[in-house]
Amino acid sequence: MRRTAPIQLDPRLRERLAKRGFRFTPQREQVYVVLLRERDHPTAEEVFIRAKHEMPEISMATVYNCLDALVKCGLARQVTLERGATRFCPNMREHGHFYCDICKGIFDVELPAAPGIALPAGYTAERYDIAIHGRCPACAGAKRNEAESFDRAGRAKRFLDTALS
Numbered sequence: 829m830r831r832t833a834p835i836q837l838d839p840r841l842r843e844r845l846a847k848r849g850f851r852f853t854p855q856r857e858q859v860y861v862v863l864l865r866e867r868d869h870p871t872a873e874e875v876f877i878r879a880k881h882e883m884p885e886i887s888m889a890t891v892y893n894c895l896d897a898l899v900k901c902g903l904a905r906q907v908t909l910e911r912g913a914t915r916f917c918p919n920m921r922e923h924g925h926f927y928c929d930i931c932k933g934i935f936d937v938e939l940p941a942a943p944g945i946a947l948p949a950g951y952t953a954e955r956y957d958i959a960i961h962g963r964c965p966a967c968a969g970a971k972r973n974e975a976e977s978f979d980r981a982g983r984a985k986r987f988l989d990t991a992l993s
């Protein structure tokens with residue numbers, strides 16, 4: 829039985845992998861689809877569990893290998909907070925991470941082009957790795973329409989349009 833991928837990435841993904849000397853494999857595609865489908869910054873183990881739904885034969889070692897290839901190709905980045913497990917994020921635009929202290933969710937927040945942090949003389953910022961802690965709209969008991977404006981599915985959809993363009 830042939831797996832039907834709801835997100836068609838193959839030609840563009842093949843190109844991005846090839847540019848960095850990686851081979852396209854269905855496993856790499858599957859792992860990338862898992863990252864794009866639910867952008868909640870899963871750990872490698874969570875990616876493994878999700879990937880197994882559609883590809884039962886995939887191994888944990890293969891998932892590690894795929895994540896490594898995606899990171900090296902600039903298709904995903906690693907996110908680490910304190911001593912927590914490494915998580916993976918397919919959003920390669922400059923952004924910070926909002927950590928909800930209640931549900932432990934991790935959300936992408938867009939950053940202004942220049943976050944306006946005054947640095948001591950002689951320091952040049954090249955990228956920002958910003959962690960913000962608090963409560964997400966759902967946990968803060970925000971009004972329903974406000975929570976909906978933060979809807980992950982909508983954000984994922986918009987992101988998909990630009991992910992590989």
Ligand SMILES: [Zn+2]
Binds near residue numbers: 928931
């Ligand atoms: Zn929350």
Ligand SMILES: [Zn+2]
Binds near residue numbers: 869917923925935
């Ligand atoms: Zn992120």
